[in-house]
Amino acid sequence: MAVYTSLDASDCEALLAHYDVGHYLRHVGIGAGIENTNYFLDTHQSRWVLTVFERLTAGQLPYYLELAEHLARQGLPVPAPQRTRAGELIVTLKGKPAALVQRVPGQDVLWPTADHCAQMGTVLARMHLAGRLFGHSQPNLRGLPWIATQLEPLxxxxxxxxxxxxxxxIAAQQDFAVRCAALPAGPVHADLFRDNALFEAGRLSGIIDFYFAGNDTWLFDFCVTLNDWCIDQDSGLLDRDRARAFGSAYQFVRPFTxxxxxxxxxxxxLAALRFWVSRLSDWYMPRAAALxxxxxxxxxxxxxxxxxxSPLSLADLS
Known part of the structure; x- marks a missing residue:
């Protein structure tokens, strides 16, 4: 959620001409995040998030958008992408693919409590189970093969x-990958950090930004989320109360095999390695962006x- 592609009012009006969502009122760039250009876009009828995709191609996008649409239809707190009058999920804006997604109420929580973590554990498990009914598959594009390609340039x-x-x-994870083939897997969010979840009045109201999603092990997705929600931010050590709340709530819905x-x-x-490598790449090989x-x-x-x-164990999670 950075701003690489600048848009003015006429650009937004041209985009909205494809939809039945009302007339343009205003838009403002969203400076958080690193991958895509995002704007809050308001019409006289409703509020939206407009994403212009800077790396993903139009051919890759249906997986992400249809997954979010599928999860929303399964009753999960996921904002659904809006289809155009022609029934399309993707439009072209300034030569790049773009999509319009419902803007859900709420704010992210910088310092989650055990209750926030328990809610996240419940919803994450429900998302994994609901994903079994999703009919498409795409690899996690930031999985171990991608991580290994970053070693030489870094x-x-x-x-x-x-x-x-x-x-x-990386070598240890490549050995471990052989064992991962038998783990339960399916569509995963793969980036469910605190800034990708919204809470309103203490309740989880939205899971957003599925643009790192892919098919991977559910345990990887669990650990990605754990490593952000359930730690001491200064040391990286687990916060036991939050970890147990998150882990217990997840396992109540989907027990570990x-x-x-x-x-x-x-x-x-592996979950920590993936984001260490991506942040190293962004730090040493940055892309230009307005925000x-x-x-x-x-x-x-x-x-x-x-x-x-301090290796993670089941005792840390229950």
Missing amino acids: APHLPADLRQLLTTE DNEVPALALMAR LTPKDPTHFERILRARQN
């Missing part, structure tokens, strides 16, 4: 100790080291 930027950490962890439990420790490391501040990669380095030094 190496010249890193001191020797970080190069060694990155190299050895016998082969998931021994995979917890390395999967939590963009790359996120500090040392945050996920700390989380990775914390998961290495």
